[in-house]
Amino acid sequence: MPERPFKAGAEEDRSPKEPDIDFDNFVFESAGVSLNLKTKNKQLRDHAETIFRAAVAAVDPAVAVRNSLRLVDRTRLRLLDVETPLPSGRILVIGAGKATAPMARAVEEILGSRISEGLIVTKDGHGLPLEHIQLREAAHPIPDRRGEQATRQILELVDKATDDDLVITLLSGGGSALLAAPAEGLSLTDKVITTDLLLASGADIGAINCVRKHLSAVKGGQLARRAAPAAMLTLVISDVIGDPLDVIASGPTVPDPTRYGEAEEILRDCRILHRCPRAVRDHLRAGRIGQREETPKPDEFPTNGRTRIIAGNTSALQAARRKAEDLGYDCRVVDHRLCGEAREAARQLAAAASRPVLRPTCLLAGGETTVTLTGNGKGGRNQEFALAAALAINGRDDIVILAAGTDGTDGPTDAAGAIVDGGSVDRGREVGQIATSHLDNNDSYPFHRATGDLLITGPTRTNVMDIYLALVTPGD
Numbered sequence: 066m067p068e069r070p071f072k073a074g075a076e077e078d079r080s081p082k083e084p085d086i087d088f089d090n091f092v093f094e095s096a097g098v099s100l101n102l103k104t105k106n107k108q109l110r111d112h113a114e115t116i117f118r119a120a121v122a123a124v125d126p127a128v129a130v131r132n133s134l135r136l137v138d139r140t141r142l143r144l145l146d147v148e149t150p151l152p153s154g155r156i157l158v159i160g161a162g163k164a165t166a167p168m169a170r171a172v173e174e175i176l177g178s179r180i181s182e183g184l185i186v187t188k189d190g191h192g193l194p195l196e197h198i199q200l201r202e203a204a205h206p207i208p209d210r211r212g213e214q215a216t217r218q219i220l221e222l223v224d225k226a227t228d229d230d231l232v233i234t235l236l237s238g239g240g241s242a243l244l245a246a247p248a249e250g251l252s253l254t255d256k257v258i259t260t261d262l263l264l265a266s267g268a269d270i271g272a273i274n275c276v277r278k279h280l281s282a283v284k285g286g287q288l289a290r291r292a293a294p295a296a297m298l299t300l301v302i303s304d305v306i307g308d309p310l311d312v313i314a315s316g317p318t319v320p321d322p323t324r325y326g327e328a329e330e331i332l333r334d335c336r337i338l339h340r341c342p343r344a345v346r347d348h349l350r351a352g353r354i355g356q357r358e359e360t361p362k363p364d365e366f367p368t369n370g371r372t373r374i375i376a377g378n379t380s381a382l383q384a385a386r387r388k389a390e391d392l393g394y395d396c397r398v399v400d401h402r403l404c405g406e407a408r409e410a411a412r413q414l415a416a417a418a419s420r421p422v423l424r425p426t427c428l429l430a431g432g433e434t435t436v437t438l439t440g441n442g443k444g445g446r447n448q449e450f451a452l453a454a455a456l457a458i459n460g461r462d463d464i465v466i467l468a469a470g471t472d473g474t475d476g477p478t479d480a481a482g483a484i485v486d487g488g489s490v491d492r493g494r495e496v497g498q499i500a501t502s503h504l505d506n507n508d509s510y511p512f513h514r515a516t517g518d519l520l521i522t523g524p525t526r527t528n529v530m531d532i533y534l535a536l537v538t539p540g541d
């Protein structure tokens with residue numbers, strides 16, 4: 066893994082003093098296994114969990130909103146550097162994503178009864194009680210009918226907006242799947258099949274969202290086009306490397322630089338174009354040859370809106386670094402754009418952690434890896450990362466590695482990720498679980514469950530990609 070100096074992003078530090086996230090639910094799932102850890106490993110594992118908690122707390126969505134959005138006076142509203150007059154008409158609040166419920170609650174605290182109407186859609190289990198804004202829950206990462214119905218309701222709201230109104234849009238990770246309104250001529254099933262094929266292919270989030278935009282009636286700037294001429298403020302919590310606004314939640318309120326031809330080529334490069342529904346193939350081809358309206362490009366984008374990122378992975382890494390240093394570790398961020406195959410990235414982090422150190426050391430990374438499925442097991446990218454790391458540090462009593470999603474969910478499981486040490490592989494073997502076999506079958510979850518290495522947090526209601534860390538102590 067290339068070592069790059071850590072450079073803080075443009076966004077200010079928004080570490081919460083009183084995070085809304087309930088950390089009492091953070092537990093290690095041991096499945097009845099007595100870990101019998103050495104004292105050194107136990108301390109390293111405890112420290113790894115503490116550092117991860119600090120990272121998640123720093124991107125508490127409600128705190129991020131409170132730090133970014135405020136009433137200047139009775140007539141003006143300010144979002145970071147953008148100031149807008151309060152409308153003579155209505156204030157509508159809409160949104161989608163895993164972090165949208167606490168974002169909406171914070172907006173209600175700020176605007177209260179000034180909110181005329183609103184509707185947000187979030188992942189199952191991620192909702193919160195709201196007073197002025199309706200909330201819907203739907204499936205993620207594969208969209209379902211509930212998400213489609215909620216999106217249609219959101220579109221009905223913005224279609225009626227006038228130039229006297231203000232639309233506040235709240236977006237976070239998961240918004241792409243939750244804003245699920247297929248383009249004309251396509252069904253939700255067409256989108257589900259295509260999305261499922263893309264996820265299994267190992268395609269990165271940018272490629273997936275390029276395709277999603279061109280199968281959608283709302284993504285790729287189309288929501289902003291529908292809301293015009295109303296003014297629009299969009300608050301974004303980024304779950305994408307580099308924070309590209311056109312990729313986060315598939316960019317429903319910003320211009321789209323991608324085209325139909327690119328979406329078609331992505332499916333071809335992933336070798337799944339021929340497996341996609343006929344309606345999808347016909348739709349993309351029609352768009353490529355100009356028979357479908359393109360998503361709005363920068364030169365034709367409505368000027369009614371402003372979009373700002375209010376939190377992201379950089380904020381989480383800053384907080385993790387501070388916590389690690391508070392615990393006495395020399396700390397450096399070795400990669401804040403980690404991507405690629407999970408198992409290969411894990412081997413690189415393990416190799417970096419295997420170098421001799423003179424003082425307790427913490428290596429941090431942030432990003433989002435991918436898994437190309439070749440087996441039929443159960444797990445997620447972070448659990449696969451952790452399993453590959455466990456094999457790479459097998460037998461070491463001076464290294465612990467954590468890989469976890471800040472949203473509390475890793476793949477189709479109830480785990481955020483896993484924490485492994487040099488004894489994980491042997492603990493698995495003692496109960497009949499062979500690490501290499503589980504890795505070959507993309508079956509990391511049962512292995513970590515058997516070894517007591519799962520990290521289970523429950524929904525954190527935030528999402529800024531993943532955190533990876535290695536804690537290393539000097540050799541005896």
